[in-house]
Amino acid sequence: MYNKHDKRVLxxxxxxxxxxxxxTDAHYAVGQPDGWILSVPDNSFAAQHEHTIIITKHNPIIVTEYRAG
Structure with a gap:
């Protein structure tokens, strides 16, 4: 959750x-009781993807590999 007082730096x-x-239509996601799963409150379609990034002194390292199809 966004906190305007959080001043942490990468x-x-x-x-x-x-x-x-x-x-495709929902304006928010609903967290499930397991603390892990998110769902939408209507019949719209939803998708989630994770990008893992290592912060370095110069350029970040993108660990996630994307494969179309």
Whole structure:
């Protein structure tokens, strides 16, 4: 959740993920009781993908490999 007072900075050696959650119609996702699964509250389609990134001194290393199809 966004917190405007959070001033943390990405530093060399950190490994982070960016996890876009896209939906054809829903405006929000609902967290399930297992604390892991997200779903949409309507009959729209949704997809999620994870990108893993290693923060380095110069250029980030994108660990996730994308394969179309």
């Amino acid at each position: 530093k060399e050696g950190l490994v982070i993920t960016i996890e876009p959650f896209l939906s």
